Amino acid sequence: MSSQPPHPALLIPGPIEFDDAVLQSMSHYSESHVGAPFVSTFGDVLSNLRKLFQTTDPASQPFVLSGSGTLGWDQVAANLTEPGDEALVLHTGYFADSFADCFETYGVKATQLKAAIGDRPQLDEVEQALREKKYKVLTVTHVDTSTGVLSEVKALSELVHRVSPDTLVVVDGVCSVGGEEIKFDEWKLDVVLTATQKAIGCPAGLSVLMASGRAIEVFKARKTRPNSYFGSWKNWLPIMQNYEAKKASYFATPSPQLIHALDTALKQILSRPLDQRFADHRNASQKVKKAIADLGLKQLATKPENQANTMTAIVLPEGVTPPDVVPSLLKKGVVFAGGLHKEIASKYIRLGHMGVSVTDPNRGDLTKAIDALRESLAEVGKA
Ligand SMILES: Cc1ncc(COP(=O)(O)O)c(C=O)c1O
Structure with missing residues (x-):
């Protein structure tokens, strides 16, 4: 606790x-x-x-x-x-x-x-x-x-x-x-x-x-x-x-x-082998990326070899912008970041998966994030 x-x-x-x-x-x-x-x-x-x-x-x-x-x-x-x-x-x-x-x-x-x-x-x-x-x-x-x-x-x-x-x-x-x-x-x-x-x-x-x-x-x-x-x-x-x-x-x-x-x-x-820590980050990232794909969403980094294990940049459905979902995600108990790349900032959001949110699965942070994203997209009629 x-x-x-x-x-x-x-x-x-x-x-x-x-x-x-x-x-x-x-x-x-x-x-x-x-x-x-x-x-x-x-x-x-x-x-x-x-x-x-x-x-x-x-x-x-x-x-x-x-x-x-x-x-x-x-x-x-x-x-x-x-x-x-x-x-x-x-x-x-x-x-x-x-x-x-x-x-x-x-x-x-x-x-x-x-x-x-x-x-x-x-x-x-x-x-x-x-x-x-x-x-x-x-x-x-x-x-x-x-x-x-x-x-x-x-x-x-x-x-x-x-x-x-x-x-x-x-x-x-x-x-x-x-x-x-x-x-x-x-x-x-x-x-x-x-x-x-x-x-x-x-x-x-x-x-x-x-x-x-x-x-x-x-x-x-x-x-x-x-x-x-x-x-x-x-x-x-x-x-x-x-x-x-x-x-x-x-x-x-x-x-x-x-x-x-x-x-x-x-x-x-x-206190643990570093390789295990990196594997945890890779596995958590794979789970997030699969869940994003299952929601019908794409990543900014389209090629698997280009995709970070510490975070995911998620492209929003056409017509949806970060202000349409980030506040509703917050209401569901998770903080996502908006886009940052100046040419496309309004088209995507970012999810970090690092540290205790990855190494301590009992926290359930990432499951909560994906569930919240699914619900928030449904609220704007996109999932
Ligand atoms: C890749 C990268 N480089 C540099 C920085 C700058 O670091 P800071 O904001 O701690 O000064 C950041 C911040 O997010 C970053 O993500």
């Missing part, structure tokens, strides 16, 4: 529903951010992040900064690229536009390789783009939260290492880490950035990033200083290394309560 007050099930693609123990960790009494107990907890968080990202390379470096997922983009642009550098941004929806905009803010030229809505750039197109110009970084959104499109990160990384080996492979894993399989070392990734509020299942407020040894070398070889102060790895690298070695350190005050919540969330995730 949850100790949380009754509330509608939050099934937007993040923030997600949180486990009681994770939430309760946030009511930890106040403690010094440089005291041994807190430093030890921060150290555990960093070592557990290595496990979550499946890296055992001692040269790779986790960062946990106060901020949201967006701060991960800033960290990449400010620390790994320099003004005048080129970034190839693979576009599968809204979040590539924003990442590209972030690069431009730092004087980096961002070239977007776009796919039709619901699709992803194909490997041969990416290869051609990489052969045409030398890019400092390639970025890919693992799951684009605006379209529910899944990118083929492993194959992309292989391609980059074959065709343009100096290009850093940067993955926006905000809607994937904790729900989609990611093998940081094996797939030879350089950066995976994420946030806490989605498949990791911890309240929003932390920017989580893993950098490879190669990325750290590129950072150290910069000719110009990082063009951010708060986000500068010059400031944070020694702090993260000290925390992991359980030594007190200070650059800017962290949020002890959020770090405690993340510590609990990571320990819960790692």
Whole structure:
């Protein structure tokens, strides 16, 4: 029985529903951010992040900064690229536009390789783009939260290492880490950035990033200083290394309560084999997608291989818009999100299936969501 007050099930693609123990960790009494107990907890968080990202390379470096997922983009642009550098941004929806905009803010030229809505750039197109110009970084959104499109990160990384080996492979894993399989070392990734509020299942407020040894070398070889102060790895690298070695350190005050919540969330995730967790997300996603198809509805991502396991973007029947169904879904106790991709926002809704809503079937969140959707469509005469 949850100790949380009754509330509608939050099934937007993040923030997600949180486990009681994770939430309760946030009511930890106040403690010094440089005291041994807190430093030890921060150290555990960093070592557990290595496990979550499946890296055992001692040269790779986790960062946990106060901020949201967006701060991960800033960290990449400010620390790994320099003004005048080129970034190839693979576009599968809204979040590539924003990442590209972030690069431009730092004087980096961002070239977007776009796919039709619901699709992803194909490997041969990416290869051609990489052969045409030398890019400092390639970025890919693992799951684009605006379209529910899944990118083929492993194959992309292989391609980059074959065709343009100096290009850093940067993955926006905000809607994937904790729900989609990611093998940081094996797939030879350089950066995976994420946030806490989605498949990791911890309240929003932390920017989580893993950098490879190669990325750290590129950072150290910069000719110009990082063009951010708060986000500068010059400031944070020694702090993260000290925390992991359980030594007190200070650059800017962290949020002890959020770090405690993340510590609990990571320990819960790692208490089971990661493969099982990813399989749970795949199975839940398959069930949702089958139920959507049984209702006669399509997804924005039409090809099965393009479909995320952490969320589903559901195309509404002709003539139905999100305001016709989202409020009635809420009345039935489930919160769906409206569309986000600006060209088609009025035509679809989004359902997140991550974290406890997937791993704790006793909650019944996803069954409730599908039943509510069926009823809401019937109310508007479409099911
Ligand atoms: C794929 C993706 N990237 C980046 C972000 C930005 O993260 P935040 O809103 O935590 O700043 C989001 C937010 O939903 C996202 O879904």
